[in-house]
Amino acid sequence: MPASPSTGTPGEQPKHLKPGDDAMPGTPGTGEDLCEDCGGTGIRKDGSECPTCEGTGRVIHGIGGG
Numbered sequence: 356m357p358a359s360p361s362t363g364t365p366g367e368q369p370k371h372l373k374p375g376d377d378a379m380p381g382t383p384g385t386g387e388d389l390c391e392d393c394g395g396t397g398i399r400k401d402g403s404e405c406p407t408c409e410g411t412g413r414v415i416h417g418i419g420g421g
C-alpha cells in the first residue's frame with residue numbers, strides 16, 4: 356500500500372472555528388461554554404447534530420465585556 360507522508364497526529368485538536376465560536380480555543384479573554392442552541396447536548400431537538408457546536412455541545416465565548 357502507498358505510504359502516506361502525513362496522516363495527522365492522533366488526538367490533536369482540530370484548529371478551526373465552529374459556527375458558534377467567538378474565537379479559537381485558548382484565546383485570551385475567551386472560554387468554553389455550553390452551546391445555547393442544543394443546551395450542551397450536541398443534538399438538536401429534531402435529533403440531528405447541532406451545527407452551531409458541531410455536535411460537541413460546547414462553544415467558545417468571550418468572557419466579560421461584550
Ligand SMILES: [Zn+2]
Pocket residue numbers: 390391392393394395396397398405406407408409410411412413
Ligand atoms: Zn450545539
